Amino acid sequence: MSTRQLFTRPARRAAIAPYLWMVLFFLLPFAFVAKIALSQSALAQPPYLPTFDLTAGWEALKAAAATLSLDNFRLIFSDELYANSYLRSLLVAATSTTLLLLLGYPVAYAIARLPERWQPIAMVLVIIPFWTSFLIRVYAWINILQHDGLLNQVLMALHVISAPLVWLSTDSAMYIGIIYSYLPFMILPLYASLAKLQPSLLEAAQDLGASPAKSFWLVTFPLSLPGVGAGVLLCFIPIVGEFVIPDLLAGSGDMMIGQTLWLEFFANKDWPLAAAIAVMLLGILLVPLLVYEHIQRRQLEGKQ
Amino acid sequence: MPGSTLLHIDGVEKRFGGFVAVDGLSLEVKAGEFFALLGPSGCGKTTLLRMLAGFETPDCGRILLDGTDIAGVLPHRRPVNMMFQSYALFPHLNVSDNIAFGLKRAGMARDEIATRVAEMIALGRLEGLERRKPNQLSGGQQQRVALARALALRPRLLLLDEPLGALDKKLRDSTQRELMDLQRRLGTSFIIVTHDQDEAMTMADRIGVMNHGRLVQVATPRQLYEQPASRWVAEFVGDVNIFEGRIERREDQRLVIACHNTGAIVAAAPRQSLAGEAVCVAIRPEKMKLSRQGPAEAAIQAGAINRLEGTVSNLGYLGDISSYGIALDAGATLRVSVTNTARVDVDDFRPGERVVVWFEPDDCVVLDP
Known part of the structure; x- marks a missing residue:
């Protein structure tokens, strides 16, 4: 059935709303950012040139447009610093997302297997940390991870270690922070897809001779893949652009792209270069999004 | 070995908290038999089926399949x-x-x-649908895939939980016939759980009627309908008119029963013993005859036939039969169904018309009240 038949006229009008939203809050701001990315940094207010003055007339606009260039992008490609930043971001995001999936799946699975009246309570427990500011929670980790912090005290009390370990300002600290912060985003979509699973499907698998472990791999896991996809995207994409956690918990060595961007924008006041970094980042992140979209569309087509 | 016992359920009991779902139930099912478990919802029939599949473990009792107790065997290890x-x-x-x-x-x-799958595809008439996903199939096709999948391992015993419940009526009727054919052809024992008595009556060799976790009667469809073991079964299976009364006198093969609001009814003496003098008489609506004059006076004087007078209060035309509501002069209301054998020149009884209802003593079933 085509969309035309499916929706009534008012419904079709309402269907425009998301596109309008996209134009207003994504395309338009993105156009501004893209324009800044093509500009040159300058000692001015705002700190870049050219600026388009709509009152100056057509010829002036044309002249301003002619000064736009891809210089900033050339710079990003020529300096290894940026490539390393991008790579580190992707690597950190991929590692964290893998760890998040390994940690989040058993939790989501366990919650989905709880008696029905306990499930909402368990979900509230997963979400409750959001009631405290994100920044405060990351700062709290500084306390926990520092030299005489809670983690070292506990490990020493348990005689796991004899002298305090250095946690803060290491990649370990950053990964702890990221995994702690993003775990709910992994658990929620996983739980949603696992809770939908009909128990009779598992019974059918066992009735046909599959052991409980086999039933999990042949039925539960494949049917939870939409949740896995959503959870992976929901974590991977923001982690690639993560700034606060690496800035507060990681060492001062390699930087993630969010940190590099912050540096260019605030420290170097180079808005155009920062904008170019942001545009490139968006381009990189479009890849996994498009792959996910493609898979989803194929599944949708399968349903029709 | 047709006729030999395949499944022997022996004193099986299952409780959920304080609720007794299956209460010390015993049953034998023969190899090659089509057996139906019939009962109202919550009677324990599904729990019993799930214990046979291994999804529930009985609290006590044995489930013997070919003589081996499978009560504790995990579902994926059961044949x-x-x-x-x-x-x-x-x-x-x-x-x-x-x-x-x-x-x-x-x-x-x-x-x-590959060979077996092809065989099952043919069995389920699913040719051309091999590569389809379940959500691309109609309800009837899904039903046949489910059946083919369950039969693929060639089990000795197939359990069917309300297998036709999701199909519309037309499809259900044709699918019932297909299931019966298939079962005869394969010789597999089928145990079907259903709350639909037509389905059970049509398909099953024997029916076990369940209520409150117990089997109240195990019988062939005909026995179940014509010789119900209790008033509950008589009322649960099919339509029935029930008249309560007391036994007035016994004359060799007959009982004369004084019913509260019909007058005396002459009924064939039941085979089973009755608990007391208070009884009820059950008569199926189609066993009663309706006429303007009633049977010949001679027959009535011989005491052979029951004759009740009343007025037609309503009539329902169902195509194959017409169902009349009759208000007896003695006070009872009853239903009489008449088969519509003729298509034209039909002289229906009208509401308000005086009629005579008559029936044979052999058509009455006397039960404990």
Whole structure:
């Protein structure tokens, strides 16, 4: 059935709303950012040139447009610093997302297997940390991870270690922070897809001779893949652009792209270069999004 | 070995908290038999089926399959397969892979699996649908995939949980016939759970009627309908008129029963013993005859026939039969159904018309009240 038949006229009008939203809050701001990315940094207010003055007339606009260039992008490609930043971001995001999936799946699975009246309570427990500011929670980790912090005290009390370990300002600290912060985003979509699973499907698998472990791999896991996809995207994409956690918990060595961007924008006041970094980042992140979209569309087509 | 016992359920009991779902139930099912478990919802029939499949473990009692107790055996190790009410087809697998699921788990060789799947596709008339996913199939096709999948491992015993519940009436009727044919052809024992008595009556060799976790009667469809073991069964299976009364006198093969609001009814003496003098008489609506004059006076004087007078209060035309509501002069209301054998020149009884209802003593079943 085509969309035309499916929706009534008012419904079709309402269907425009998301596109309008996209134009207003994504395309338009993105156009501004893209324009800044093509500009040159300058000692001015705002700190870049050219600026388009709509009152100056057509010829002036044309002249301003002619000064736009891809210089900033050339710079990003020529300096290894940026490539390393991008790579580190992707690597950190991929590692964290893998760890998040390994940690989040058993939790989501366990919650989905709880008696029905306990499930909402368990979900509230997963979400409750959001009631405290994100920044405060990351700062709290500084306390926990520092030299005489809670983690070292506990490990020493348990005689796991004899002298305090250095946690803060290491990649370990950053990964702890990221995994702690993003775990709910992994658990929620996983739980949603696992809770939908009909128990009779598992019974059918066992009735046909599959052991409980086999039933999990042949039925539960494949049917939870939409949740896995959503959870992976929901974590991977923001982690690639993560700034606060690496800035507060990681060492001062390699930087993630969010940190590099912050540096260019605030420290170097180079808005155009920062904008170019942001545009490139968006381009990189479009890849996994498009792959996910493609898979989803194929599944949708399968349903029709 | 047709006729030998395949399944022997012996004193099986299952409680959920304080609720007794199955209460010390015993039953034997023969090899090659089509057995139906019939009962109202919550009677324990599904729990019993789930214990046979292994999804529930009995609290006590034995379940012997071919003489081996399987009560504690895990579902994936039982030579029993089940067709689920919701079909429970794997949505991520196509028709062929759904059917092959059990065969792969059994470790069958690749070419053997292909042969068996093709056989099952033919059996379920699913040719051309092999690569379809379950959500691309109609309800009837899904039902046939579920059946083919459950039969692929060639179980000795197939359990069917309300297998036709999700189909519309037309499809249900044709599918009932298909299931019966298939069962005869394969010789597999079927145990079907249903709350639909027409389904059970049509398909089953024997029916076990369950209530409150117990089997109240196990009988062939005909016995169940014509010789119900209790008033509850008589009322549960089919339509019935019930008149309460007391036994007035016994004359060799007959009982004369004084009913509260019909007058005396002459009934054939029941085979089973009755608990007391207070009884009820059950008569199926189609066993009663309706006429303007009634039977010949001579027959009535001989005491052979019951004759009740009343007025037609309503009439329902159902095509094959007409169902009349009759208000007897003595106070009772009853239903009489008349088969519509003629198409034209039909002289229906009108509401308000005086009629005579008459029936043979042999058509009455006397039961404890």
